Amino acid sequence: MPNSYNMEFNGVILEDTYAEGFPVWAARVIITAVTKEWAYKAATEATGFATSTIGCPCEAGIERFVPASETPDNRPGYAIMLCCGKKALKEQVLERIAECVLTAPTTAVFNGKAGSEEIIPVKLHFFGDGYESKVVVGGINCWSIPIMGGNFVVEEEVGAIKGVAGGNFLIMGDSQMSALIAAEAAVDAISCVPGTITPFPGGVVSSGSKVGSLKYKFMGASTNEKFCPTIREKVPETEIPEGVKAVYEIVIDGVSEAAVKEAMKVGVQAACRVPGVVKITAGNYGGNLGPFKFHLKDCI
């Protein structure tokens, strides 16, 4: 591939390739609470067990802190995003609000307005068993449901949009820790891009997979040996350059192609600023999986 290693940013090679994104349904929910800390606890619980729809009910993450001046009830909050198929999204928005936010002290829930292509009815007010009442909070129609901790205020329609999943890039480091810190720096940067989340633990993927398995036919997915540094010598078609000790991937979901594109850009650049990063590449399926292409050359 004589022309493929033709880009650099801050001395790091960017492979001339692209991440392949595909459509996903996305919803955003704003969780407020009496303090930033309690809003964070609820948001964390509500977005757990949500790294990949392969094995989790949905993909989810905290999008951003929302200051009190921007929330309907003027209390501090966090916006979370949930992404998956349309049917599962309806269930997950309901379940995660019901189990992880309604149950959390002092919280309220508002529509984060990811879009209005689909409106998800939450219908939590029936939990009030007749004691619920309609209230207007910050100009928004909500239900107020008596609970043990007081009244739980909830806007019961959450807008959803056909967003983009599968934005990604891979960070190759001259040491495991170079790649790890670069991944953290990338996640720090992406956390400032509205409309995006990095759903994996701490925003980072350590174990890339390929579809199926060469050896174990019953496995639907298995390790992507071409990107495993410790078996570089054993894999003839390894994609690991000499000297690379670890690869971490950042996976991005977003409300739009533009949001994911921006996240890719700031994430790649942040990773490239960390000493010891030697190469950035991205994952795709040859264009067969999804209609969105995020070229690394657009990241610099």
Place this chain on the structure above:
Amino acid sequence: MPNSYNMEFNGVILEDTYAEGFPVWAARVIITAVTKEWAYKAATEATGFATSTIGCPCEAGIERFVPASETPDNRPGYAIMLCCGKKALKEQVLERIAECVLTAPTTAVFNGKAGSEEIIPVKLHFFGDGYESKVVVGGINCWSIPIMGGNFVVEEEVGAIKGVAGGNFLIMGDSQMSALIAAEAAVDAISCVPGTITPFPGGVVSSGSKVGSLKYKFMGASTNEKFCPTIREKVPETEIPEGVKAVYEIVIDGVSEAAVKEAMKVGVQAACRVPGVVKITAGNYGGNLGPFKFHLKDCI
């Protein structure tokens, strides 16, 4: 109930009642990582969306920090506990390790030895697609699976035990914030009791429920109006004493009756030390739900 208010601790009334616990299958998993921080991120992701088996796949929480001197690979770690039915537990242990820990940077997984009544096979080594190998770490047989970030070490059998769910007590405060901080103090104390978790957000339940609904027949559960302070005047059989502004519940799962009993004790006492707490009670179903009774009188 002339004789029911006959106990006090630190000036707080303890109702003469009990929490009713019931059997649950419990497993403990130790997650280590290169730093305490990365182990925590993985543990947090793995125990999210896990407040109550009513709507979540399982109940889960971080049991405790495990110092490097006590882990098989001598790295810092966190012990997490997962609790639910036996069949669901097998699935959840596998899924949460596979999706939330295998994917997390630098992690390893070890059996936390909750018990050996049931052994859950994780069988993650097939993910290695033939590149996996057996290794001994800290005297323990593990698999080492090549992944992008390096090698993922995993002990593939996790012991489970028939533990106890449903330990609980309710904290009534003269203000919402008295009850809230008391709940946090209780959770702080319980976090030091081995073999127990408080699975709700921040360890606290804000919205207690009753089975079914008086008004909406299609609802399987609805607000427990007798414990809702804001409708105290509307509910003839309210359990809310005059002056109580909020009630928060602590729910405890544990590996044994003894562990839950100890957690109840330290939690109740911690709550009673917070100014503004006026009464502690507990929830039961008249002994019909479960065989374990945790009397508040044993908490002082």
Place this chain on the structure above:
Amino acid sequence: MPNSYNMEFNGVILEDTYAEGFPVWAARVIITAVTKEWAYKAATEATGFATSTIGCPCEAGIERFVPASETPDNRPGYAIMLCCGKKALKEQVLERIAECVLTAPTTAVFNGKAGSEEIIPVKLHFFGDGYESKVVVGGINCWSIPIMGGNFVVEEEVGAIKGVAGGNFLIMGDSQMSALIAAEAAVDAISCVPGTITPFPGGVVSSGSKVGSLKYKFMGASTNEKFCPTIREKVPETEIPEGVKAVYEIVIDGVSEAAVKEAMKVGVQAACRVPGVVKITAGNYGGNLGPFKFHLKDCI
């Protein structure tokens, strides 16, 4: 004072009084690092032991997170502010950068441009012992100093301005925890106001003082008994209304009168939104201490 209790916000009484501010020299320093987490650790160390110039070398706090897109070296950072007299400020800016930031891993230091009324020379480059060199980072002239961890980049002039100290308000709660959580909510809100800090622990003051002592002549300051709820019955001129169990004060330093005014406003309103807050007042010395008056009536 028949007309003094004539304001309310969200049902909370605001006393018709004002906070009295006075001039203070203020500097802002931007600390960047490889990750948000490491920038935070350095910023925390650099702003500790800095609650009040009565006993600390200066007053300091973290002003805000600065995203990578806004810092000169495109890495995540925190802006800290230091406030005290002009001479002490020069010393403190130097000492805190030298001892707490230069020593912290991966950090760089930039002028946060609080103002340019006074330019503080840091002159850390002499630490390089001749190995230092001039570099331009993000268009800014800096020094690059070889250290064990790599090269420490520092902009050596930090602008200072005559700002305002002593912005304050007092939160009175029907329980200690109502006042405490309200104080935390106020600090959360003020943390979003540019150009301000709340230098006390967690942003909150628990122990107000008066100048001198009635009983112990050798004491320069002692408890302000008129604002102590637990001795309300013993102090004839108590300022504690019946039913108030605790008072917490928020003290604000800012780069300008406008910044402190805005912080007062959002802080007071945030506190008033917390259930159980019954009254807000403010501290002044009858206008003898400082030229700035922040009236509570301007906060609503």
Place this chain on the structure above:
Amino acid sequence: MPNSYNMEFNGVILEDTYAEGFPVWAARVIITAVTKEWAYKAATEATGFATSTIGCPCEAGIERFVPASETPDNRPGYAIMLCCGKKALKEQVLERIAECVLTAPTTAVFNGKAGSEEIIPVKLHFFGDGYESKVVVGGINCWSIPIMGGNFVVEEEVGAIKGVAGGNFLIMGDSQMSALIAAEAAVDAISCVPGTITPFPGGVVSSGSKVGSLKYKFMGASTNEKFCPTIREKVPETEIPEGVKAVYEIVIDGVSEAAVKEAMKVGVQAACRVPGVVKITAGNYGGNLGPFKFHLKDCI
């Protein structure tokens, strides 16, 4: 130096050298609060600006979390340690308690009993201006001082001991991030050793210094060029092996020689378990500075 590189741990070279410790006065203070979080905020404020006695008033750090079951008032707490000369220690214990703990919401202060070679009188009760009273908490004689937030309980004698400062080791990494994460892992491990602190930001020193300066005679200290990787080629007597990109130092203060020795051991071993660490060494002054020698050969 044919025999100096004769040790290895986990494949990392340990130089056959030692850290040189010297006597320091050390005090321990236990800070409790209504929740773990508020105790932590006070402890953090009280231990800031305290990395090195070269430019800070003292060296200080959080020693450990103290569970409610072990504190005199049965609330959660943190033990902090302060280290410096005897006279300065008396001042610093008083000032830091008075400015950073008395002012912090809901806190209490107890003697952490580092030793009893010297007893530091805090005498905060005079702040009560006659309203203070003696109380017994957990069997301990304390003063209760009325403040705005309630009553501040303080044990007014804090024991001090002649401890050991200057425990240290240097971590050399094949990348900056290998050394950084190894330093963090070392600090994680040392944080579990009773009686020790790592006073620098995040526990890590990025900028080692030598006494004086070769070029600038007015400088009391300057960069230790022999340990600066970026100028390795310019410094004939460099101590940086080929391929080393960064060096981070861990500095340890402890209540005793044994405590520092144990901290050195667990810290060195933890660092050596991080991939990419190539060498560990330690700093000494040829035995001229202090009477304590902590040999790296005793760390494995």
